[in-house]
Amino acid sequence: MSSRRFLDIHVLQTVPPSNMNRDDANSPKQAIYGGARRSRVSSQAWKRATRTAFATRMSKEDLGTRTKQMSSLLGRRLADAHGVTAEDATRIANALLAPLEIKASKKNAEQMSYLLFFGYPQLDAIVTEVGDIADLVTLEDAALKDAVERVDVKKILGTGHPVDVALFGRMVADIPNLNVDAACQVAHAISTHPVEIEFDYYTAVDDENTREQPGAGMIGTIEFNSATLYRYATIGLDQLETNLGGADAVPSAVELFVDCFARSIPGGHANSFAHRTLPSLVAVVAREDQPVNLVSAFEKPVRSSEGVLDQSMTRLAAEMTIATTNWGQAPVKVLSCYNGDAARLAEAFDASMPFPRLLSEVKSFAADWLSSDALR
Structure with a gap:
């Protein structure tokens, strides 16, 4: 072949x-x-x-998403699946994703420092692999970290790619084994052919103006070509x-x-x-x-x-x-x-x-x- x-x-x-x-x-x-x-x-x-x-053409749930909010998305799925509070679900989600070693955003500690391209089905696979999380909620941080180590998040994210991730690939500079060749x-x-930039000069009328208040409410330009x-x-x-x-x-x-x-x-x-x-x-x-x-x-x-x-x-x-x-x-x-x-x-x-x-x-x-x- x-x-x-x-x-x-x-x-x-x-x-x-x-x-x-x-x-x-x-x-x-x-x-x-x-x-x-x-x-x-x-x-x-x-x-x-x-x-x-x-x-x-396809259900959103069968496709990928490119976002810094992976922890939030996973947390919501854990909460929906097991009926725990959003706070507990987010804490467990963060513990599950900790092995990825992706730093938190400097502007928002609840987000990753850069966009990660992954599939919604992969999040569902993580939730399935975790199983019942009732016992995890009661654990202290160190014990929780040890308890979720059995879930190989890197492996799950490295297989079962949705079609858009499979086509366009994924680059994770800090974690080469998460990369997907496009x-x-x-x-x-x-x-x-050659083109020239042209300008569209436009005005917007204030509908509430009276005859004693002439003139545009706004003017501007938009550049364009064909x-x-x-x-x-x-x-x-x-x-x-x-x-x-x-x-x-x-x-x-x-x-x-x-x-x-x-x-x-x-x-x-x-x-x-x-x-x-x-x-x-x-x-x-x-x-x-x-x-x-x-x-x-x-x-x-x-x-x-x-x-x-x-x-x-x-x-x-x-x-x-x-x-x-x-x-x-x-x-x-x-x-x-x-x-x-x-x-x-x-x-x-x-x-x-x-x-x-x-x-x-x-x-x-x-x-x-x-x-x-x-x-x-």
Whole structure:
């Protein structure tokens, strides 16, 4: 069985005037690429949007959370399960989590010093492992510490990862054995063309003003730009299989990610710009050699006064062909959904199919790929 299986996801998406991901000065994020200023949406922003979209497809209790409040969450579960006071439950929770050796926050002693990414099911597993806590409530701190040592919290947090932790990984600098290698990498999205920042000057009217009280109640500006974005992510199926503890859950996880990554969009200033759009191209490319980001298709920026999407699609298809012919990196499978010229795009991305069918095909292919090498 091959040990190098990757699914690359390529997306072209046009967004209208927006400021979905801003910097510390409230300007839309940017990058210089190919000597031209581009619109940029950070990988963190789109991963967050994707994780948020997971909750529309799955129960919150089956997903992960990234928080400093692990002790409080565990304490509430202990209290609910055993009917003890919140104070006693929190004390037991703190004793259980003490082996993690994560320092308390300087601003709030009830919180950890940094965010920890874990699954709600893992908290439930800790509660189950503790069992009846009636006797623990009466113990002094030293005795309580000894009594809960039988619960291997590190082991519980190191297995049974929910799909979002399995995909995006976990970094705990102070406790390396709690780290989870991410099965998914997401690139910063950049525009295929140069952009300029524009300014929306707005006024807000005070509804209670009378004709004798003219003028705006508030004025301000919001910076924005518009762009056709190239977005890219890749999933290592073998790492995902490891993180999920087996191959059975991988196909559904892949389908979930492709769906939510394609449909999600960061929500910065969404009420001001209503910038949610759908992609014009989604291509899922299976590889056994290495992930291939095709952003070099746009190193020379697309320039046009009649729209840039069509040229962007053509450039992306050409780059895909170059990766296949010049470098000999032929994909195992290509599944695509696009709105462009089928004759120009089909050679690189195969025939277009409706997105719901693409998701079904991706799920079936992932299952077959993990169970057999004879797919070519």
